[in-house]
Amino acid sequence: MDIDSFLSVMGRMSVFVSLLLAFFLFTVKTQNKLANRLFASYLLFFVVDDIGIFISEAFIKDYLNLEFFRWTTCALTLPVFYLYIISVCFADFRLRTKHLLHAIPFVFINAVFISKIYFLNDVDKMQFYEQRSQMPEFYFLQLMLALQIILYSIGVFLVLKKYKEIYRENYTNPKTSIFKWLFQISTVFFSLYYLSIAKNILRFTDFEVLWIWANVIMQFLALLVTCWFVLKALNHPELFRGIDSKLQLTRDILPKENESAVEIKEHQNDLITAQILALKKYMTEKEPFLDPSLTIQELSNQIDIPVRDLSILINHHMDQHFFDFVNEYRIQKAMIILKNPLKKDLTVLEILYEVGFNSKSSFNTSFKKYTNLTPTAYRNAS
Template sequence: MKDYIFNIHDVILMMTVAESILLALLQAAMPAQNRLYGRLLSAFLLVIATGSATTLILWNDQVHIGPTVDQYWIPYFLMAALMLKGPALYLYVASITRAQFTLRPTHLVHLAPALVTCLIMALFAIDSNDLRHLWAMGDEQPERLVTFLWDSAKLVPLVYSFAAVALVQRYRSELKDEYSHFSSTEPRWLNILTLGFFASWTWTMIVHILAKYTSPETADYLGIADNYITFILINGLFTYSLIYAHQLLETRAEETRAPAEDKPSESAIDRVKAAMETDKIYLQQNLNIEQFSARLDLPVKEVSSVINKHFGTNFFEFINTYRVEEAKRLLADPKATEKTILDILLESGFNSKSAFHRFFKRLTGMSPSEYRKDKGAH
């Protein structure tokens, strides 16, 4: 509790509220961004705004809306916001990483933590004083229940942020199963942001636990850091959605991802080998597994099974390993001395200089120029 109306920490909360609302409205007003992920981002920002506003009202005695609202309604809005911010983040991440993602009735389960919390508060008549552990003499003190509510409000977002991080990691893995080339910038920034929220909410949980064993003042100062981190993260998330989210490559829908249960057939293995060694399909730039499968007239799941189970790798590694071998052949060919490194990487199927150099050095232990020199093709 602060001794004066607004200090810098209160101002940060107010800025978070104002900016979250502004960014949510701006997101909603963008026709080009009028997609599900845009609406989910707006929902997440409004939840953050609600949580920050109600936190300020609950803990700052100088901020009032009205006696009834302050005492009886604010706890519901606060707890609902705390319980919904995790699901909102998770669904936003799902909407930009899962192919053909749509909201379904089954997703209503994510409202359960907020609904159960509000129901418990209604049944036991929990108000603002209860949440602040301020009880009048002679009043029944629902201390254990209030402690449970606060514990849940810290744990639920943490669990959902961990699930969001797992979604991003899974998405990055799926990209390697489906594409021979992709930009790592967009997935990397999404990973940083989700890890940021996970770290922030982990810190919140740690501070909450420490508060049980330290002075309120110490816990207060430690907890204030979360307000600043949240302010930074919502700006980062909005910027990401504006610049990068629409550039993310789609991965296959969940129902098409399961690999074939049986061992790949010899026929399928031979066709994949022929496509690589005879047809040299890997020379096609920006090749993905759907195009590859279409060329072989085989189901994607069967081709994926051959690559994963028989060759023991993913599509990204499989294709680019052949490309590196082709580049090695050209670099060592005395007849190709007139060709530049750029010419060779393009002829090998690569379309990114940085990706070519990174992959080539990882597989050979030397740069393309060093390899050419070592093989004597001057």
């Protein structure tokens, strides 16, 4: 089997897996319809790009305008992926008219192609296709796609950064898995996209053999990543839940809250001290942290402190994220149980559930961060 045939086989496999997953995402009954449909759309745009590997030359010659249009659809792939990331992070995300702005590069490229390519005669179109690597329009397309990769990679990781900060200030277990998953898939995807930039540079050089092998490697990696995503999505359906994007970070609230801070500084300090003491007393006596899904909104309702004030109290005045604040009480409770000879028969798994965790990895990470020991080592150290 020659390299072209091998590429064609891998391309067909990748297209088949992507179409299968896209069909599943479009038809599955779930509350996360928007996120699923956005990722299904991303997969379809990926398929449109990928079929170029095995489309016959005869078909391309008969439908050159369709082939040129296929090139331009690449400009929609990353905007759809970006919107997918937002929709998974934030459960209240909805598509708005303003999101059509992401289609501007696609529209602009097609406008250039209409004026320069689409209305050429068949001979000139074929000449353009065969010599596309030397054509300025093709250079422009590749440059714009590379710029998109850079800008959207920055945009995606800024969204993930915001999600992580909001989550840590307002939630506890178990949604960190969503951030880890989205960070993983974004890192993998954009690694492939940056490799594709390097691969496309080879297109405009004399290293034809290197260009061919780069295509083989990229196609293999694309197939591998697609299969990985399928397995991950099927095994971890909980990864597709979001948080409320309207929640504000403490640093965004503070300027408004502190406008008259100079005038009431002493009174405010006394109030803050009293609120901190009341909060700590409530956490110790009522143990709300035993609820594994405790949020700052729920704790606010229980202790009768406005959620904005409670967020500032914990995240600013106590200098802790809500996530760490709650888990500290859980760890302290776990430490007492681990040292209790009457509960020596309890397994670590049973203890972590008892104190409010529902993930062994999260419990071990938090416990070691707080004590510098694993739960088992801490128990045996007595």
